[in-house]
Amino acid sequence: MIAPLASLLSHATGPDQTRTGPARPFAAQPSPARSPDDALAARLSDDLVAVASGDRAAFARLFGHFAPRVKAYMLKLGMPAQRAEDLAQDTMLSVWRKASLYDPAKAEAATWVFTIARNLRIDALRRERHPEVSDDELLEHEDDRPRADELLDGDRRARRLRGALAELTPEQAEVVQLSFFADLAHPAIAERLDVPLGTVKSRLRLAMVKIRKALGDDDR
Amino acid sequence: MTVPQAFLPNHHPSDALLVAYGAGSLAEGLSLAVAVHLAHCPDCRAALAEVEALGGALLEELPPAPLETLSLSATLARLDLEEAPANPCKAGRAGALWGSRRPSRPGPRDGTALPAPLRPYVPRATELDRLAWQRLAPGVRRVELMPRSAAGGAAQLLRIAPGTALPHHGHGGLELTVVLSGHFADELGRYGPGDLAEADGDTDHQPIADSHRDCICLIATDAPLRFTGLMGRLMQPFIGL
Numbered sequence: 001m002i003a004p005l006a007s008l009l010s011h012a013t014g015p016d017q018t019r020t021g022p023a024r025p026f027a028a029q030p031s032p033a034r035s036p037d038d039a040l041a042a043r044l045s046d047d048l049v050a051v052a053s054g055d056r057a058a059f060a061r062l063f064g065h066f067a068p069r070v071k072a073y074m075l076k077l078g079m080p081a082q083r084a085e086d087l088a089q090d091t092m093l094s095v096w097r098k099a100s101l102y103d104p105a106k107a108e109a110a111t112w113v114f115t116i117a118r119n120l121r122i123d124a125l126r127r128e129r130h131p132e133v134s135d136d137e138l139l140e141h142e143d144d145r146p147r148a149d150e151l152l153d154g155d156r157r158a159r160r161l162r163g164a165l166a167e168l169t170p171e172q173a174e175v176v177q178l179s180f181f182a183d184l185a186h187p188a189i190a191e192r193l194d195v196p197l198g199t200v201k202s203r204l205r206l207a208m209v210k211i212r213k214a215l216g217d218d219d220r
Numbered sequence: 221m222t223v224p225q226a227f228l229p230n231h232h233p234s235d236a237l238l239v240a241y242g243a244g245s246l247a248e249g250l251s252l253a254v255a256v257h258l259a260h261c262p263d264c265r266a267a268l269a270e271v272e273a274l275g276g277a278l279l280e281e282l283p284p285a286p287l288e289t290l291s292l293s294a295t296l297a298r299l300d301l302e303e304a305p306a307n308p309c310k311a312g313r314a315g316a317l318w319g320s321r322r323p324s325r326p327g328p329r330d331g332t333a334l335p336a337p338l339r340p341y342v343p344r345a346t347e348l349d350r351l352a353w354q355r356l357a358p359g360v361r362r363v364e365l366m367p368r369s370a371a372g373g374a375a376q377l378l379r380i381a382p383g384t385a386l387p388h389h390g391h392g393g394l395e396l397t398v399v400l401s402g403h404f405a406d407e408l409g410r411y412g413p414g415d416l417a418e419a420d421g422d423t424d425h426q427p428i429a430d431s432h433r434d435c436i437c438l439i440a441t442d443a444p445l446r447f448t449g450l451m452g453r454l455m456q457p458f459i460g461l
Contacts, residue, residue, distance in 0.1 A: 056296070063292050068284030075285055085288050089295045096299055107269065111276030118244040118275065128248040131255040131337045133265070161277040176239070180278050185240035185250075185442070187394050187420060197420055201236040208235040208267075211274050 041158035044109035052099035062109070063092050070117045076181045077121060087124055091117045108158055125183065157215060164214035172207040175200055229261050229414035237396075237418055238264065242271030249366060249375030249440035253396035253416065255337035256438055260414025335400065338438070341365045341375075348400060348436050351377065359384035359429075365438070375440040380404065380429040393442045395419040397427070402435030404428060411437075 044065060050058035067088045074084035094116050102112050119130045168176065178189045186204060190197040233241070233254055240246045241254045258265050288294075334346060342365070345351050353361040359381035366375050377400070380386070397404075397417040404411050406427045411417055417427075429435035 056299070059299070060292060060296075063295060066279075067291060067295075068287055069279050069282050071287060072282040072285035073279055076282070084285070085291065088287065089291060089298070092295055093298055097302070108273065108276055110280045111269075111273045114275040114279045115272055117279070122244050122248075126248075129340075130244055131248065131252040131340075133255055133259045133337055157273070158277070158280070161273060162281070165274075165277055165281065176274070176278070179239050179243040179245055180275055183245050185245045185247075185394065186236040187442070188245075201234055204239050205235040208239065208270065208274075212267075212270055215270055215273060 039155060041108050041155045045104045048099055048102050048109045049104055051096060052102065059096055062095065066113050067092050070113065073117055074121060077125065077183055087120055091120055094120065160214040164210045167210055168207055172203050175203045176207050229257060229416065231409060231411055231415035231417060232261065232264055233257060233416055234418055238267055238271050242268055242275060247442045250394060250396050250442055252337060252375055253398045253438055253440040256335045256398045257414060257416040259335040259337055353379055375438060377436060377438055380435045382429055382432055382434065385428045395439065395441045398438050400436045400438060402429060402433050403431040404435045404437065405430045
């Protein structure tokens, strides 16, 4: 079972946001951690690299940051509390095991942890796999695209991503939330919201346009 | 003879489909079709990285849920059971969570090699020609790739003889077709290796295998009943098409 829609969308429809004009569903809370935050992505990434060589202190720091968020992710997807706790621990254990596969030039730590949590969640929730392509399996073509670190450093990427999330319209934020936190693909979202499939597809496309723009190096 | 595939795919997943894949909200068979396309397509891999970055950002924004009091020490205790810190062997063991994957030795580059994401689904086979093709209808053979899951995912390989037309059909759910070798064409265009055709409720099409050799493609759906419906139609004689 998935969590009730109301709780999933509480961000998008929270009454506290109506005061300030258009709702900004993902607007960063005015948290005191905001300025230290700016170096957070780099610190997490460094810790993840350190974990690959067996650094337990780094692992404990990563655990402190990610385990509660992974648990929140599992809870949002409707996992019972105990299962969510177990999956958060499993995810962190997998982080420990697979840390040597992490490439800081390709993804932020949060992105990488997200993909591990996502795969474990699919395995646990549906007894299914998530077929993927690993980097050495790209057929025929060399990827000569600039690497992520040549585009934007991790902290700037993270900051601009947060900004892009805050720029999503409530409708865009809603379909993004349902995609990531309700285990619904676009046809099921259309059914759930009772809007045409084309509308859901275009909201997701426009959301990705904003994300892509934030991650691009257009201002360099 | 091995001829490098000199072209990139022309037909790509929509953003909506990439988001569904990256968010992990697609049924397994549909994800497999997307993964096969990704194996051919650097552009879509870059686009996927952006979807996953979005996932990471969403994870960061979640209000942390309180852990059990001994959560960290319980996890550290589990680490102690692991013999050594992470190394490539360990990574291999972690990979076993999703089923063992045979060492990825690239097959011959003649278009008949199995793309890596498919390999776990056809154990022991490394080439499309060596699969156990079953006759389904005149000009159409198939290999079932995965048992239908509780979530409704289903995926099959179809091998369609040149000139064979599949019946005109619409789509209630989501149906993905990715070409592994040969070509097919429908009202929306011509599809070659790596190309992904995305058919949903808005699509109505009639695919035709249009090259001189068999067209082999992977077809995945999210709705087993509808897929059975399509299979049922495939069994019909193709007279008058």
